[in-house]
Amino acid sequence: MTAKTLRISARVFLHFGKRNANRVVHYGRPALERNPPVRHYYETAKPAQDSSVSVRTVDLRSDTVTKPGTAMRQAMAIAEVGDDVFGEDPTVNELQRRAADIFGMEAALFVPSGTMSNLIAVMVHCRERGDEIIVGDLSHLHMYEQGGSAQLAGVHSTMVTNLPDGTFDLGQLEAKIRHGYPDAHFPRSRLVCVENTHNIQGGRVLPLSFLQELRSVAERYNLAVHMDGARVMNAAVALGVSPSVILRHCDTVSVCLSKGLGAPVGTMLGGPQDFIQRALRARKALGGGLRQSGILAAAGLVALTGMVDRLEEDHRHAKIFAQALLDCDPPLYHVDMASVETNIVRFYLRDPLLTPGEFCERLATVAEGEARALGRGTRVLMFPHVGGSVRAVWHLGVTEEDTQSAILKLRFVAQQRAKERHAAAEA
Numbered sequence: 001m002t003a004k005t006l007r008i009s010a011r012v013f014l015h016f017g018k019r020n021a022n023r024v025v026h027y028g029r030p031a032l033e034r035n036p037p038v039r040h041y042y043e044t045a046k047p048a049q050d051s052s053v054s055v056r057t058v059d060l061r062s063d064t065v066t067k068p069g070t071a072m073r074q075a076m077a078i079a080e081v082g083d084d085v086f087g088e089d090p091t092v093n094e095l096q097r098r099a100a101d102i103f104g105m106e107a108a109l110f111v112p113s114g115t116m117s118n119l120i121a122v123m124v125h126c127r128e129r130g131d132e133i134i135v136g137d138l139s140h141l142h143m144y145e146q147g148g149s150a151q152l153a154g155v156h157s158t159m160v161t162n163l164p165d166g167t168f169d170l171g172q173l174e175a176k177i178r179h180g181y182p183d184a185h186f187p188r189s190r191l192v193c194v195e196n197t198h199n200i201q202g203g204r205v206l207p208l209s210f211l212q213e214l215r216s217v218a219e220r221y222n223l224a225v226h227m228d229g230a231r232v233m234n235a236a237v238a239l240g241v242s243p244s245v246i247l248r249h250c251d252t253v254s255v256c257l258s259k260g261l262g263a264p265v266g267t268m269l270g271g272p273q274d275f276i277q278r279a280l281r282a283r284k285a286l287g288g289g290l291r292q293s294g295i296l297a298a299a300g301l302v303a304l305t306g307m308v309d310r311l312e313e314d315h316r317h318a319k320i321f322a323q324a325l326l327d328c329d330p331p332l333y334h335v336d337m338a339s340v341e342t343n344i345v346r347f348y349l350r351d352p353l354l355t356p357g358e359f360c361e362r363l364a365t366v367a368e369g370e371a372r373a374l375g376r377g378t379r380v381l382m383f384p385h386v387g388g389s390v391r392a393v394w395h396l397g398v399t400e401e402d403t404q405s406a407i408l409k410l411r412f413v414a415q416q417r418a419k420e421r422h423a424a425a426e427a
């Protein structure tokens with residue numbers, strides 16, 4: 001990337017961050033009409049190439065940026081395949097069996113994305129016109145899936161308030177259930193959705209006791225429970241239990257292979273046999289029936305069977321980083337250590353004049369004098385996040401060394417900021 005394009009994308013980022021400082025921001029993508037979002041997305045990820053100093057890029061924007069390694073590519077290259085719409089792809093079939101096994105569920109289905117998987121779950125659980133789902137107000141399903149439940153499934157939703165730990169109040173849930181049904185005024189509450197770990201709330205792990213109590217409320221009112229478990233493997237590792245211990249409290253689950261588990265594509269939707277049979281039909285209607293998808297499923301098998309244990313490493317790095325932010329001198333960062341349970345760190349800037357967007361732009365830019373001070377230039381990529389926070393996410397592409405480089409860079413930015421404040425006070 002040339003210095004010029006770096007400056008341009010940095011300016012775009014700054015502009016975006018400022019404008020949205022107090023809004024919910026995701027993925028840092030600027031408005032469609034002005035900036036081609038796809039190009040922007042890749043531009044911010046590219047390491048500087050024409051720099052005279054050595055520059056390291058630490059990409060903490062999301063655990064979706066992982067790339068398949070050698071073993072995964074090898075497995076993809078030699079995968080046995082067939083037409084999966086005919087049910088004839090042996091690798092897909094194997095992945096589906098393994099996933100069902102790991103989830104402790106009857107069956108599982110390979111789906112192109114987490115968004116499609118959640119949508120299919122809503123479609124299959126809510127089959128009658130006038131059915132309704134109950135979702136957390138800060139859930140991915142509600143915030144970041146374009147309202148697909150309404151737009152594509154024709155299903156109404158009502159919200160419960162997500163608490164900082166990703167749960168919600170079960171009393172509020174009970175109050176939101178449409179007790180008036182079948183009176184003709186009311187939709188029928190059919191499904192309640194939970195998210196584990198909770199993305200917006202910073203990778204929080206839902207307590208097993210919460211899931212158990214939720215289950216008993218759901219049973220009392222004949223509601224199904226769907227877990228958006230995009231990162232449920234992170235939850236399992238954090239709790240030190242097998243995923244099936246978490247999932248026994250849910251009817252269905254959606255688990256991303258393409259986040260921290262490192263597969264390039266894919267999500268597993270798990271549930272009872274009859275649910276998965278209907279899900280197969282819905283997937284085809286949505287255009288998600290793939291043919292020789294064993295090539296992708298082979299990567300999924302490596303992800304599901306070989307990549308779970310290493311998530312612990314991401315959690316450890318996230319904690320080291322969060323603690324370093326707390327200990328940073330001069331102080332610039334606020335982070336609640338208790339909230340750092342998995343691979344996501346949400347933190348706040350204690351300088352009200354430094355917006356999260358501006359801060360992220362500084363992290364992504366090698367400053368003058370930085371290489372001299374730190375021995376090399378470091379670009380750290382993060383996104384401004386909900387409520388004026390900044391979010392950093394660990395994944396298999398970030399080593400301990402990268403984490404230490406990122407810490408040095410954040411310290412450097414804090415020092416620069418202190419100098420600027422000092423200079424401003426003198427003037």
Ligand SMILES: *Cc1c(COP(=O)(O)O)cnc(C)c1O
Binds near residue numbers: 114
């Ligand atoms: C990423 C994510 C999804 C959607 O997955 P895609 O594969 O990007 O569509 C759903 N829920 C949560 C919590 C996620 O983090």
